[in-house]
Amino acid sequence: MTRLRALAPALLGVLVALGQAPLGWWPVSLLGLAAWLLMPATTPKQALRIGWLFGLGYFAVSLRWIVSPFLVDPAATGWMAPFALVFMAAGAGLFWGGARWIAKRLAPDSIAMVGLCLMGAEVARSLILTGFPWALLGHIWIDTPLAQAAAFGGPHLLTAITVGLGLSVAALWRKRAAGIGGPLLAAIAWVVLAPSAPLPNTGPMVRMVQPNAKQIEKWDPDHAQTFFNRMIAFTGDGDVPDLVVWPETAISYLLTYAEPELQQAAFAARGAPIVLGINRQEGARYYNALLVVEDGGTVSEIYDKAHIVPFGEFIPGGELLRKVGIDAFAASTGGAFTAGNGAQTVNIEGIGQARPLICYEGIFAEEISTDERPRLMILITNDAWFGASAGPKQHLAQARLRAIEQGLPMVRVANTGISAMIDAKGRITAQIGMNEAGFLDAPLPLAADATVYSRLGDIPVLVVLLLALTGCVARARRLSN
Numbered sequence: 001m002t003r004l005r006a007l008a009p010a011l012l013g014v015l016v017a018l019g020q021a022p023l024g025w026w027p028v029s030l031l032g033l034a035a036w037l038l039m040p041a042t043t044p045k046q047a048l049r050i051g052w053l054f055g056l057g058y059f060a061v062s063l064r065w066i067v068s069p070f071l072v073d074p075a076a077t078g079w080m081a082p083f084a085l086v087f088m089a090a091g092a093g094l095f096w097g098g099a100r101w102i103a104k105r106l107a108p109d110s111i112a113m114v115g116l117c118l119m120g121a122e123v124a125r126s127l128i129l130t131g132f133p134w135a136l137l138g139h140i141w142i143d144t145p146l147a148q149a150a151a152f153g154g155p156h157l158l159t160a161i162t163v164g165l166g167l168s169v170a171a172l173w174r175k176r177a178a179g180i181g182g183p184l185l186a187a188i189a190w191v192v193l194a195p196s197a198p199l200p201n202t203g204p205m206v207r208m209v210q211p212n213a214k215q216i217e218k219w220d221p222d223h224a225q226t227f228f229n230r231m232i233a234f235t236g237d238g239d240v241p242d243l244v245v246w247p248e249t250a251i252s253y254l255l256t257y258a259e260p261e262l263q264q265a266a267f268a269a270r271g272a273p274i275v276l277g278i279n280r281q282e283g284a285r286y287y288n289a290l291l292v293v294e295d296g297g298t299v300s301e302i303y304d305k306a307h308i309v310p311f312g313e314f315i316p317g318g319e320l321l322r323k324v325g326i327d328a329f330a331a332s333t334g335g336a337f338t339a340g341n342g343a344q345t346v347n348i349e350g351i352g353q354a355r356p357l358i359c360y361e362g363i364f365a366e367e368i369s370t371d372e373r374p375r376l377m378i379l380i381t382n383d384a385w386f387g388a389s390a391g392p393k394q395h396l397a398q399a400r401l402r403a404i405e406q407g408l409p410m411v412r413v414a415n416t417g418i419s420a421m422i423d424a425k426g427r428i429t430a431q432i433g434m435n436e437a438g439f440l441d442a443p444l445p446l447a448a449d450a451t452v453y454s455r456l457g458d459i460p461v462l463v464v465l466l467l468a469l470t471g472c473v474a475r476a477r478r479l480s481n
Helices: 002-006 010-015 026-036 044-062 066-073 075-107 110-130 137-141 145-173 178-195 223-237 259-269 318-322 359-363 390-406 452-456 459-480
Strands: 207-210 243-245 272-281 287-293 299-303 347-348 353-356 375-381 411-414 420-422 429-430 438-443
Touching: 002 438, 010 026, 026 110, 026 137, 026 145, 044 066, 044 075, 066 075, 066 137, 066 390, 075 110, 075 459, 110 137, 137 145, 137 390, 145 178, 145 390, 145 452, 145 459, 207 223, 207 411, 207 420, 207 429, 223 259, 223 438, 243 411, 259 272, 259 287, 272 353, 272 375, 287 347, 287 353, 299 347, 318 429, 353 359, 359 375, 359 390, 375 390, 390 411, 390 420, 390 452, 420 438, 429 438, 452 459
Parallel strands: 207 243, 243 272, 353 375, 375 411
Antiparallel strands: 207 438, 272 287, 287 299, 347 353, 411 420, 420 429
């Protein structure tokens, strides 16, 4: 019994993680969060332990997909899989442990301070060491009307809603009438924010092409041509669309050697522009790129991925780690990738300006906005690294949030799925399922007006958080005097 009690914070973290995709059990998340907020900690050290164990349980479940890349070639890298999950969960859990420790030092008897510090930890996790805002607490609302609040304050506003409701449930648990305020406000917001039925869509027709290339076969010369031929056949089938989109690294050759493939793709598209992913080289530098290919195979636009994946596309301290056989997983070139120049748009004839995103970039809400407001976002990705685990579903959920935050439709095309057309309210209007080969034509939904978040970003939410933390500390000091 004593051992079970000691592990209780980790078990509560597991419960909170069940609110993430694909389950979306947000009521369970709120109950687990409230129970953790009410857990007593007599010393800062005990508070650190309670917070870290809570994070350990949460991240071990919500990030369980992290083992999948190591199992693509299990003979070579399978031994790393359990270490990757343990280190990732333990490392991310330090943010939550630190939050509880700080709360105990600043306001020892305030669970409101615990909640505010937890929210601050989620902001820090999104930014420190290039950031990793995956499975934020606010992501539990993606399938509810409350997700629409992201148009006003982004993912951190959704986290604030989560923490606020957790505090309200904790107050009700203590039989305090003030706790009814949070659920009441959430219920009102639920009704007010619920999006109306989508308007009939007569926008440009976009063809999403999903080749379903398994990761173990994707770069194998014996299979790469099969997948390329499959995309060519899908592109040339049926009526001519207004735009064709292929996934990340759709062509397995470097751009320097891919002119014949680009010409074949353009011929199959029959005049429609194609957006596709490919690796390219400039001198000793390699880039993960997105191209806009026009009629005849001419490349009219190039976008280089700007936020590259630590340990996936480059290795911090790479030279040292490479000596012990650890290299970047996604860097098929045999070296590391170089980051591109940052947020920009590309012009697509007949469609307009598009904000390109490549895989990992789609999880960083604060990096999406550009000086020129685009007509749409295009996200190409290769989620084959994550098999059929929770990873692709969580990645898709975050793409839906980016659409809500920006008020823009998104075309999301994935190598093995899930490829989807997403409207400006984050609703999926058409999709190709996991591990399916095929194509789908879908009209591009309308863009909404520029959202508050697209104009102001995280600043309003962070200012309110800072003021709330300051007020909570001041109140704690008054009570202690």
